[in-house]
Structures are given as structure tokens and as C-alpha cells.
Amino acid sequence: MRNIRKGTGESRRGKETILLILDSAKSILIEEGYSKLSMRKVALGAQISVGNLQYYYPNKNDLLKDMLDHSIDEFMDEFERLRLGANNDPELHLKSIINFIVLDLGNPTTTTFYPELWALANHDEYADKLMDEIYARVRVPLEDSIMRLNPTLNFEQVQKVALFISSSMEGMTMFVGHGKVWNDSIQHMANIATMSFLQLVKNITPETIEQASLEAPLR
Amino acid sequence: MRNIRKGTGESRRGKETILLILDSAKSILIEEGYSKLSMRKVALGAQISVGNLQYYYPNKNDLLKDMLDHSIDEFMDEFERLRLGANNDPELHLKSIINFIVLDLGNPTTTTFYPELWALANHDEYADKLMDEIYARVRVPLEDSIMRLNPTLNFEQVQKVALFISSSMEGMTMFVGHGKVWNDSIQHMANIATMSFLQLVKNITPETIEQASLEAPLR
DNA sequence: CGCTAAATAGTACGTATGTACTAAATTAGT
DNA sequence: ACTAATTTAGTACATACGTACTATTTAGCG
Numbered sequence: 001m002r003n004i005r006k007g008t009g010e011s012r013r014g015k016e017t018i019l020l021i022l023d024s025a026k027s028i029l030i031e032e033g034y035s036k037l038s039m040r041k042v043a044l045g046a047q048i049s050v051g052n053l054q055y056y057y058p059n060k061n062d063l064l065k066d067m068l069d070h071s072i073d074e075f076m077d078e079f080e081r082l083r084l085g086a087n088n089d090p091e092l093h094l095k096s097i098i099n100f101i102v103l104d105l106g107n108p109t110t111t112t113f114y115p116e117l118w119a120l121a122n123h124d125e126y127a128d129k130l131m132d133e134i135y136a137r138v139r140v141p142l143e144d145s146i147m148r149l150n151p152t153l154n155f156e157q158v159q160k161v162a163l164f165i166s167s168s169m170e171g172m173t174m175f176v177g178h179g180k181v182w183n184d185s186i187q188h189m190a191n192i193a194t195m196s197f198l199q200l201v202k203n204i205t206p207e208t209i210e211q212a213s214l215e216a217p218l219r
Numbered sequence: 220m221r222n223i224r225k226g227t228g229e230s231r232r233g234k235e236t237i238l239l240i241l242d243s244a245k246s247i248l249i250e251e252g253y254s255k256l257s258m259r260k261v262a263l264g265a266q267i268s269v270g271n272l273q274y275y276y277p278n279k280n281d282l283l284k285d286m287l288d289h290s291i292d293e294f295m296d297e298f299e300r301l302r303l304g305a306n307n308d309p310e311l312h313l314k315s316i317i318n319f320i321v322l323d324l325g326n327p328t329t330t331t332f333y334p335e336l337w338a339l340a341n342h343d344e345y346a347d348k349l350m351d352e353i354y355a356r357v358r359v360p361l362e363d364s365i366m367r368l369n370p371t372l373n374f375e376q377v378q379k380v381a382l383f384i385s386s387s388m389e390g391m392t393m394f395v396g397h398g399k400v401w402n403d404s405i406q407h408m409a410n411i412a413t414m415s416f417l418q419l420v421k422n423i424t425p426e427t428i429e430q431a432s433l434e435a436p437l438r
Numbered sequence: 439c440g441c442t443a444a445a446t447a448g449t450a451c452g453t454a455t456g457t458a459c460t461a462a463a464t465t466a467g468t
Numbered sequence: 469a470c471t472a473a474t475t476t477a478g479t480a481c482a483t484a485c486g487t488a489c490t491a492t493t494t495a496g497c498g
Binding site: 031032033034035036111112115116118119120121122123131132135160161163164166167168169170171172173174175176181182185187188189191192193195196197199200203204208209210211212213 | 354
């Protein structure tokens with residue numbers, strides 16, 4: 001027999017409980033990883049009973065989805081603020097985005113949350129869809145700057161350069177993130193990234209992107 | 220009472236069984252993720268009994284460690300072959316490394332295995348240590364090429380540029396890997412990466428790396 | 439107040455998991 | 469061919485898990 005969700009969390013009290021639940025779930029995901037995320041642990045962390053947790057989230061998958069949504073909204077709100085305070089100078093705008101994202105990697109939450117999300121996305125359709133949405137939104141201001149800095153590129157090419165820059169920064173997570181070996185070098189890495197990306201955007205040509213294969217193909 | 224490992228896998232038969240076990244474990248990790256990796260599933264995949272699995276790996280952690288070692292050795296063997304066939308021309312050498320790593324992302328195993336490893340490394344000391352070792356070894360030939368292409372950098376600076384290039388490529392995993400949305404663009408991304416990294420290596424200066432902060436700091 | 443809905447706690451059940459332990463079967467060396 | 473070591477299978481148990489279900493408490497409102 002199917003259980004129907006009853007807890008809509010419309011009252012003050014309900015909303016607070018939901019926040020406690022989502023925070024607890026996120027903490028467990030970050031501190032112990034998805035494999036250790038259980039309904040019982042989430043309830044314990046939120047200091048409520050398992051029954052109460054089920055009142056709001058009848059099954060674990062519902063909880064996971066809402067937790068991912070909630071966690072990502074937090075990042076997006078910050079990012080949106082940055083986007084709206086956009087500088088008219090595309091070079092300055094690009095620099096501030098790079099700086100924001102790279103320095104955000106030093107945030108302990110970011111360091112552990114995103115690798116969990118990436119791993120999850122390989123096995124969970126919803127996490128995968130969510131990832132596509134986040135990064136598409138992150139790329140928008142990048143594409144805007146790139147387009148203005150290099151008008152020779154068509155939109156598809158602009159998209160690919162933005163994708164390269166975005167994914168490049170994400171890759172630093174595992175190395176310069178919080179608690180990582182190279183964490184002390186995070187500012188130097190941001191410098192290298194900024195210099196590298198600016199040069200790339202300014203000097204890349206449609207031909208370079210579209211060439212059939214590299215000069216030194218693997219035998 | 221503590222159980223002692225008895226299966227050393229010294230005989231032909233034992234070695235074969237161990238391979239079946241490791242392959243099974245790796246398949247499950249890749250196809251279903253670490254949260255679904257259980258002793259029973261591994262035994263089932265290897266077509267042996269749980270008791271037999273325990274004979275070789277008395278506990279799950281031992282199995283995990285050996286599986287990670289084994290999986291990474293496979294990649295390293297390939298990579299070592301590339302390193303030994305090193306080109307004398309540092310630019311060509313750099314290009315071939317970039318090409319190798321980026322195109323390897325199209326491998327379905329790589330696409331899913333590495334994000335699992337990164338997530339694991341945030342909660343498991345051994346996985347973390349292993350990661351450090353792999354990427355340190357990947358960086359060696361990069362550092363060699365960079366040093367020769369740009370003699371103005373000291374070794375610490377060379378290391379950081381190599382780290383940037385390496386992590387940048389790893390970041391593409393989540394976007395251009397097998398089954399990912401941008402997988403069709405993998406060759407274009409390799410082109411962008413090659414052009415971008417070469418320009419970076421040739422034009423970066425010690426001052427650019429070491430500068431205190433960016434021109435557009437976040438308020 | 440009293441009444442209804444929302445929120446919370448508690449219990450129960452079937453299943454999965456890690457691992458300890460025992461026994462049987464197979465292999466290899468002499 | 470016999471024996472000892474290796475390999476394999478099977479069973480058992482305590483614990484953890486997801487979730488269905490019921491009962492109790494709390495909050496809001498006429």
C-alpha cells in the first residue's frame with residue numbers, strides 16, 4: 001500500500017522542522033558521504049523521531065531530492081548576487097566570476113558536497129539533471145563575457161570555451177579545496193586560472209577549436 | 220575474536236579468483252556506486268560464495284583498498300607507457316599527454332570511477348592517500364615539459380602550473396565524459412585545452428603567479 | 439472553551455549487511 | 469596414493485536499514 005506525504009510544512013513549526021531535516025541530511029552527506037546517509041541518522045541529527053521524518057519525507061528518495069535542491073539553491077543565491085552586480089567591463093566581470101568560484105572551493109562545504117553530487121549524478125537521474133541545470137546557469141555570465149571579449153566566435157564556440165573554463169575550475173576542487181594538500185596555494189591557482197582563461201578567451205580562434213585532431217595523436 | 224586473512228592467492232587458482240573478485244567489485248562501484256557495493260553483491264558478481272570472498276578479503280575495507288589499488292594500477296600502466304615513449308620535444312610531449320588524458324575521459328570506466336574515488340577520498344584516508352599518489356605521478360611528465368618550455372619559473376611555480384593543468388583536465392570528467400551531455404564535443408575540448416595550456420606555459424611569469432590578489436576582489 | 443488538523447513519537451516487520459565460524463572439496467607435493 | 473595446505477561453500481547472528489502503521493501530543497481557530 002502506498003503511503004502519501006502528509007507533511008506539507010505550511011506552518012511555522014513545520015517549516016522549521018524541514019530546515020532541521022535538510023541541514024542534518026546535508027551535514028551527513030558532507031561529513032560521512034552518501035553511503036552513510038540513512039533516515040535514522042538524519043532524524044537523529046535533526047533531533048526528531050524517524051516517524052516525524054517520515055511525515056515530511058515518506059521515503060529516502062524524496063528527502064534526497066529536496067536536500068539537493070535546497071543545498072544548491074544556497075550556492076545559486078550567492079552566485080546570482082554576483083551576476084546581478086555585473087561589471088560593464090567584460091574582462092573585469094570574467095575576473096570576478098573566476099575569483100568567486102575558485103575561492104569558493106576553499107569553503108569546506110563546497111569541497112566535499114560537489115564530489116558527492118558528481119558521483120551521485122552518475123547513478124541517479126535526478127542528481128544528473130540538477131547538475132546540468134546548475135552548471136548551465138553558471139555558464140551564462142561566462143558566455144556573456146566571452147562573447148564580448150572575442151566576437152569572432154559563434155555561439156556554439158562560445159559555449160565550449162565557457163564549458164572549458166567552468167569545468168576547469170571545478171577540477172580544482174579535489175586539489176585546492178578545504179583540507180586538501182594544495183589548499184595553501186589557492187590564491188596562486190586563482191592567479192594562474194585568471195591569466196590563463198583571459199589569454200584563452202582573447203586569442204582563441206574558431207579554427208583552433210574546430211580542427212579535426214591534434215598534431216600529436218596517440219599511436 | 221579477530222579473523223586473520225588466510226587467502227594469500229599464491230596459487231594459480233587463487234590469483235584467478237582474486238581477479239574475478241576485483242573485477243566484480245570495480246564493476247559494481249562503476250555501475251551502481253559505492254553505496255551499493257556490498258560483500259554479497261561482489262561475491263555474486265564474481266560467482267563465488269560469500270565465504271570464499273571472505274577467505275581472500277576478511278573485511279570490506281581490505282577489499283576496497285585492494286580494488287582501488289588494482290583499478291589505479293591499470294590506468295598507471297597505460298600512462299607509464301606514454302611517459303616512456305616521451306618525445307624529446309617538450310611541446311609535442313605536452314600535447315600528447317593532454318591528448319591522452321582528455322580522450323581517456325571518453326572511457327566509460329574513467330567517467331564513473333574517478334568521481335567515486337574523489338568522493339571516497341573525502342571520507343576515507345586510504346583513498347585520499349592513493350589520490351595524492353596518482354596525481355603526483357601524473358604531474359611528473361607535465362612538470363618536466365613545463366620546466367623546459369618556460370625556464371623562468373622555479374620548481375614550486377612549475378609544480379603549480381602542472382597542478383592547474385592536471386586538475387583542469389580532471390574537471391572535464393563530469394561534462395565531456397562517456398554518456399555526458401557534451402561528450403560529442405570532446406575533441407573540441409581537447410583542442411581548446413591544448414591551445415590554452417600551451418599558451419599558459421609559454422607566457423606565464425613568476426610575478427603573475429605570485430601576485431597577492433586579483434584586480435577585481437570580491438567585496 | 440472545544441474541535442480539527444498538523445506535528446510528533448513509537449512500534450513493528452521484512453530485508454540487507456558485515457562478518458564470525460564450521461565443514462566440505464580441491465589441489466599440490468612427496 | 470596419501471597427506472597437508474589451499475580453496476570453496478554454507479550457516480548463523482547481531483545490527484542497520486527503509487518504511488508501513490498507530491497512537492499521542494501540540495497548535496490554531498471558531
